[in-house]
Amino acid sequence: MGEAIVTRDLTKIYKEGRVEVTAVSSVDLQLNEGEVVGLFGPSGSGKTTLLSLLGCILRPTSGSLRLYGSEITSLDEKALPGIRKKYISFIFQGFNLFPALTAYENVLIVLKLKGIERTLADQRAKELLIEVGLSERMHFLPRDLSGGEKQRVAIARALAADSPVILADEPTGNLDYANGRKVMDILRMLASKERRCVVVATHDNRIEDVFDRILIMEDGKIMKENRRLL
């Protein structure tokens, strides 16, 4: 299993006025290709901040972050969009789909941002939506889709980026069990078949069986690492 992400002593400190809040503290982590990792922990434990650091949305205060062997922390702020475009995809609890665009267009926009030629992008967007089981509803606006369907559009959009790392924040948070399970099965499949590295921050114990590894965070630190949450 090749290493996808490696962190050493990764720390993020926020300044709130004169007070310093340590959101992530000295995290050492190795995340591998083809692995689905669950990030558990109570609210405020630092899961989301860690996800933002791994996704190069936030810059760490100290420590190092390597993506596929490239050191990221030393890079300029302007280089980060390019890094994200190459390595990272996100799936959010709130879906964050453009309400004015159909499911197909929401996927297409990412392909266009990647500079993919129109005909190929069109074909790929349709393939991705078929892959997540939305062949019948690709020309629907988000308001006409169920929560599960919206999340599957968000997954298709994340896949459109064709990134080796998928970071998901509470992907089942707004879904019922059946839809949540469907979403997790797709993520599991992406890790197994396509060797993608999937990291999921969640509170949802019902989906713990999907994960290869479970990391439990508390007070910004990884407190425990298990194969299964007991």
Next chain:
Amino acid sequence: MFYVALRMMLYDKVRSLLTLLGVVFAVSLIFAQGGIYLGLMETSSVIIDHTPGDIWVTSKNSKNFDFSQPFPEYLYYHVLSAQGIQWAEKLFIAWALIKQKEGGTEQVEIVGYNPDTGIGGPWEMKVGDVRAVKNGNFAIVDDSAMRRLGDIQVGEYRDVNWRRLQIIGISQGVKSFTTAPIIFTSYKFAQRLVGWIGPDNTVFVVAKVSPGYSVDEIIKNLKKRLKGVDIYSKEAFSRKTRLYWTIETGVGFSFLLTIIISFLIGVLMVGQTIYNSTVEHIKEFGTLKALGASNLDIYRIIFAQAFLNALLGYLISLVITMLSVRIYEATEMVMVVRGWVNLLVLGLTLLMCLSSAFVSIRRIKKIDPAILFRG
């Protein structure tokens, strides 16, 4: 990104319509104010602009066409005899009173010109001939004067400065900035009509420069030879007249102020809508950023929205303006619509809408990644 911007606009139809109305309101107002101002300015120098000749000689410190003072007529001969002058004509402008049919009087502007050449006379006749004012108490009244003077017919008699004259023609397109009706007569009759100026004085001398001579050089030479008068090129005197009305009367400032206010209203309307739309879609924009879109990619969507608003608003305003020209004409106002004005307003509209998008740009720059993770 234009497609995304268009879809966002079409999705929220009510808001888009309100924004568009705001742009149309602001741009139509800019068109109207600019057009009326230019119409007034063209009116103020209409006789200068339509009179052939390159040089205008006026009394010293003459402020504009309408309020020029007399100067000795013999200077005309100095101009005529100067080297490089092809021809010169005297032109007489003075204020007078015309007796109204129903009693009372109205102030009019008398223009006296040489009927043999027609220089300084009306350039477009509705009825009659420009040369017909020769050898008698004859006058031509402009069509635009009818509203003030009543329905004047050719052959009718009127009293100007208590002297009877006969209307022998109706001209077109000669409207004065002062709104006073313009009455054309022969130069000699005008001198008699407005006695206080005297038979040995004139108000303007208009001269044509011979081919091969420079207008500026001739003006320089004339300035050396003639004392007690000002000498301008046709364009300079036209500009001086327009500037007088623009600056001295505050007309220009008033129009400029309205244009600036319209512009600001447009900026606020479009700015507010685009900003609200950006804030509403901040998570979607943030997600695009998270998926690797640069700030520039997102700016393109926002600027595309602003550009579409500008273009649509401008086109609708242009149609409204073209249609309203006739309405202005019916109310005796002149609104000028010219190609360069249209381009200028297009530039202003783009500036208005694109500058209003900058507030949203700041918002995009400062997207807090944490919002992406809030369900």
